[in-house]
Amino acid sequence: MQRVAARPGVTKMALYRYVPGKAELVALMVDAAIGPCPEARRGGWREQLEEWASQLFAVFRQHSWALDATVGPRVMGPAELSWLERAVSALDGTGLSGTERMDAAVLLVGHVRGITQHARAAGPADDPEAQLGSILGELMRTHGERFPALIDRRAH
Structure with missing residues (x-):
């Protein structure tokens, strides 16, 4: 709360005129962002x-x-x-x-x-699922015999 208050140049206690606590402040920040x-x-x-x-x-x-x-x-x-x-x-x-x-x-x-x-x-990265698939592909090439169900899933 101290850092938030410093930005507009008010005291931390002055913020409590607008929001009752940190949880409400975070909720307002999330709402404003998303x-x-x-x-x-x-x-x-x-x-x-x-x-x-x-x-x-x-x-x-x-x-x-x-x-x-x-x-x-x-x-x-x-x-x-x-x-x-x-x-x-x-x-x-x-x-x-x-x-x-x-x-x-x-x-x-x-x-x-x-x-x-x-x-x-x-x-x-543009496609995190493709990135994860690439990483899994490398692991399967190296250790695939230990994970046959994962290899079968990647084949489809």
């Missing part, structure tokens, strides 16, 4: 979630600090909630219960976060 989730442009649930995941990946790549700021139980702002809402609503009409739709959305967020973390660790 913005509201764009509307879906595609049709079915699969296409909507593919588009959504690509958009979320781009947001996390642009604001990598948001990966650390959006972990665990926390205050969530309306923009962050709009991303979750869009993923859950994409699964409307699939026959999944509300809990199952929420679980699927959280699972997909975790997948996007994982891919983004791999991409962040590897440096700039």
Whole structure:
């Protein structure tokens, strides 16, 4: 809070007139950075979630600090909630219960976060999944006999 207060030239205590604590400040920062989730442009649930995941990946790549700021139980702002809402609503009409739709959305967020973390660790790249595939390919060439199921998966 001290560093945040120093930027506009106010005291740390003056910030508490606007936000009650660090959790709320972080939620505001995340909301300002990620913005509201764009509307879906595609049709079915699969296409909507593919588009959504690509958009979320781009947001996390642009604001990598948001990966650390959006972990665990926390205050969530309306923009962050709009991303979750869009993923859950994409699964409307699939026959999944509300809990199952929420679980699927959280699972997909975790997948996007994982891919983004791999991409962040590897440096700039256009396709982190291809990059990971390349790394796995090299490992399989070297140690493939120990991992036949992985080799079978890569063959398809």
